Amino acid sequence: MSAWLIQQSQALRLVLSRFRHNLLSTAFISLAIAVSLALPVIVYLILDSFSGVTTTLKSESNINIFLEPNIDNTVRDSIHNILASHTTIESFTFVPKEKALEQLAQTTANQNILAGLDHNPLPDAFFIQLSTLDSQSISALTEQLRTIDGVAEVQIDNAWLKRLNYLLTIGKKAMFVLVILLGFAVFAVIGNTIRMQILTQQEEIEVSQLIGATKSFIRRPFLYAGAAYGMIGGLFALLISSGVILLFNQSISALASEYQTKFSLHLPDFNVFLTTCLIAMIIGLLSAYLAVSKSLFKSIN
Amino acid sequence: MIVLDNVTKRYPSSQEALSNASLTIEQGEMVYVTGHSGAGKSTLLKMIAAIERPTSGTVLINNQNVSKLRPSALPYIRRKFGLVFQDHKLLYDRNCYHNVALPLSINGITGEDAGKRIRAALDKVGLLNKEKAMPITLSGGEQQRLAIARAVVSRPAILIADEPTGNLDKNYADDILDLFNAFQQVGATVIIATHDALGAARKQHKIFHLDHGRLTQPEASA
Numbered sequence: 001m002s003a004w005l006i007q008q009s010q011a012l013r014l015v016l017s018r019f020r021h022n023l024l025s026t027a028f029i030s031l032a033i034a035v036s037l038a039l040p041v042i043v044y045l046i047l048d049s050f051s052g053v054t055t056t057l058k059s060e061s062n063i064n065i066f067l068e069p070n071i072d073n074t075v076r077d078s079i080h081n082i083l084a085s086h087t088t089i090e091s092f093t094f095v096p097k098e099k100a101l102e103q104l105a106q107t108t109a110n111q112n113i114l115a116g117l118d119h120n121p122l123p124d125a126f127f128i129q130l131s132t133l134d135s136q137s138i139s140a141l142t143e144q145l146r147t148i149d150g151v152a153e154v155q156i157d158n159a160w161l162k163r164l165n166y167l168l169t170i171g172k173k174a175m176f177v178l179v180i181l182l183g184f185a186v187f188a189v190i191g192n193t194i195r196m197q198i199l200t201q202q203e204e205i206e207v208s209q210l211i212g213a214t215k216s217f218i219r220r221p222f223l224y225a226g227a228a229y230g231m232i233g234g235l236f237a238l239l240i241s242s243g244v245i246l247l248f249n250q251s252i253s254a255l256a257s258e259y260q261t262k263f264s265l266h267l268p269d270f271n272v273f274l275t276t277c278l279i280a281m282i283i284g285l286l287s288a289y290l291a292v293s294k295s296l297f298k299s300i301n
Numbered sequence: 302m303i304v305l306d307n308v309t310k311r312y313p314s315s316q317e318a319l320s321n322a323s324l325t326i327e328q329g330e331m332v333y334v335t336g337h338s339g340a341g342k343s344t345l346l347k348m349i350a351a352i353e354r355p356t357s358g359t360v361l362i363n364n365q366n367v368s369k370l371r372p373s374a375l376p377y378i379r380r381k382f383g384l385v386f387q388d389h390k391l392l393y394d395r396n397c398y399h400n401v402a403l404p405l406s407i408n409g410i411t412g413e414d415a416g417k418r419i420r421a422a423l424d425k426v427g428l429l430n431k432e433k434a435m436p437i438t439l440s441g442g443e444q445q446r447l448a449i450a451r452a453v454v455s456r457p458a459i460l461i462a463d464e465p466t467g468n469l470d471k472n473y474a475d476d477i478l479d480l481f482n483a484f485q486q487v488g489a490t491v492i493i494a495t496h497d498a499l500g501a502a503r504k505q506h507k508i509f510h511l512d513h514g515r516l517t518q519p520e521a522s523a
Contacts, residue, residue: 006409204403207390210352212380213407214373 011220015228029193033233036182038240041276043175045245049265051168064155065145067124075150088141090131097122187287190229194222194291219292226288227281234280238268302328303349308358310344318344322516324509331491336511342494346461351378383452385462389444391436397447398432404455422454442473449480459490
């Protein structure tokens with residue numbers, strides 16, 4: 001084993017034995033970190049679950065094509081054929097302008113308005129149901145539809161989807177703010193913990209320096225401790241957020257089934273696991289480094 | 302070989318703790334540094350052990366100029382020394398075994414190899430049966446011997462002891478001095494600071510006497 005590896009394993013074993021000897025305080029500190037981390041994780045999972053909804057519901061979004069007025073039947077039939085052959089189109093219906101006018105005239109309020117018109121102002125229209133979720137192929141399709149002869153206007157009916165997306169964007173910003181603020185909280189908790197540990201080990205540090213310990217030798221266990229607090233806190237945070245989500249999911253699924261849909265919040269997946277633990281570890285490491293540099297080498301030169 | 306040339310140490314807002322001290326200690330020698338309390342003995346030892354840097358003058362350890370070393374190189378110089386501190390500086394949160402283990406772990410020596418050396422050091426000072434005991438349960442003499450075990454466990458070429466017999470009664474003190482003699486006989490350089498000039502004189506070794514930070518020339522005692 002190289003000297004470097006020996007040093008690392010030495011520091012790691014020291015940290016683990018310190019944790020083992022102070023199991024209760026380690027657990028409490030990790031829990032405090034975990035609570036701070038769990039909040040943004042839960043918010044993320046909620047947002048992630050809802051952006052899942054926006055992609056599934058895109059399939060239910062419609063494209064409406066309005067044709068130019070007074071086109072002849074051959075053009076209309078050729079458009080019909082193009083739509084029929086398109087794979088991204090699930091189904092479509094054709095509504096001729098006469099029928100649209102009839103539908104419009106079914107309400108009395110409209111009847112009065114329509115009575116004042118001398119001709120039918122409505123165009124022929126195709127209402128298209130899409131079979132794809134992919135927004136790129138949807139916009140490709142719209143572009144293509146716009147170029148067809150006889151098509152006056154292509155309308156994508158997804159206004160509510162836009163609203164949901166705006167809400168999600170706001171949610172994401174809120175999460176970002178949470179991550180920053182609670183990241184500072186974790187930073188402070190770990191930093192203070194490390195400072196306390198430095199205080200309790202002041203004698204050992206002093207003696208070690210007197211008999212030839214390098215700064216990095218003294219610093220190393222504290223850095224490991226900071227990273228370990230972060231990691232353990234991250235793991236606890238995932239447990240907490242999973243628990244919270246499971247607790248809510250029953251009621252949420254029940255509510256969703258009342259609307260004839262299936263919806264539940266996602267549990268943390270591997271990416272969430274990795275990101276949470278990594279970020280927590282990095283915060284712990286930085287915080288420990290700062291604490292050690294600030295308070296360790298003040299007294300002894 | 303340890304050479305001090307015109308070494309002066311002045312602490313902020315106080316008079317000189319050490320003034321123009323020059324001395325030479327050969328390898329394998331055993332020397333005493335004597336003087337009343339506050340005469341600068343501890344300061345002199347700290348200069349030698351590279352714990353503090355001189356305000357002026359040079360300190361050479363095996364021809365390395367300590368005063369000119371980068372701070373990051375100092376720890377490695379310090380490892381050449383085994384230090385017995387005036388106040389022991391034992392760690393009371395761990396047992397005897399782990400106290401002695403500290404210098405080895407600083408040197409990256411762990412595991413079985415370390416275990417053997419720790420027990421050998423404890424054996425040398427007669428504390429092998431106390432390896433699991435906590436230092437606080439030891440008597441004053443035993444604590445002093447534990448501090449010595451920690452100082453010698455990494456087999457330093459130079460052993461420095463600050464008032465090693467300070468608070469001990471005569472029997473214990475003789476035991477400790479015998480220990481230092483034994484280390485010198487196996488080739489270590491031994492430097493002992495003591496206010497007990499009589500005890501030092503009896504041992505027939507080179508003596509550096511300090512008086513208010515000034516060194517008087519070594520005298521070979523009769």
